[in-house]
Amino acid sequence: MTRTFFVGGNWKCNSTVKSITELCASWKESTDNGAKYSGKPVEIVIAPPSIYAQTAKDALPANFQVSLQDCYSSTGAFTGEIAADMIVDMGIPWVITGHSERRTIFKETDEVVATKTAYAISKGLSVIACIGELLEEREAGKTLEVNERQLSAIAATVTDWSKVVIAYEPVWAIGTGKVATPEQAQEVHAALRAWLSTNVNPEVAESTRIIYGGSVKPANANELAGQADIDGFLVGGASLKPDFISVIDSYAV
């Protein structure tokens, strides 16, 4: 089965109305309003800071979808939070869960990430669920153990895998310029797919997109995209630039 190439742009806590307007205008100009990318299907999802979601939605090329960067798993007395219900209400189809910055800075546990993921899916959202090991975990030989533990927590609550994209983001490669080599990334992606096959089922393993994140940019995207089990990217810093379009096109090589 073919897994449609997926490119996410996570703007994190960056952007202004002016920068979004200018960036989206440049993307529209270079993509004929996003109508075609080398003639092959690609799913493109941009995650702006939530306060700019509507600004981005209005300004992005026609075939770019919008995501939020996080959600809460309830409505009610939770000051400062945005419930998955509200994301759906605003016509936004995607949300990111479990980003390493949520896990490390905001202390989200595997269980919190799993709960958010399941709740978002129950409300109809599609989810980019993030996992990834710290540098010390990689150096201690625990890369697969950590990633499988995080994936296992998410998998335990997922009821509809067609709504899930798994983002493997080694924390040591995020925002550092230290991209995982194509071989390092492929090794983990293949292991995660094998884990899904054994612990969920072979069909889910074959159809679920596993994307890579961590210092992806135009100069390294083609080689990463050429790996058998890399089905796209979650891009941070490079998604704030006009030449992000070349990352979107990397699947074509």
Ligand SMILES: O=C[C@H](O)COP(=O)(O)O
């Ligand atoms: O969500 C995106 C990842 O954290 C990667 O960020 P980066 O491309 O700036 O390294």
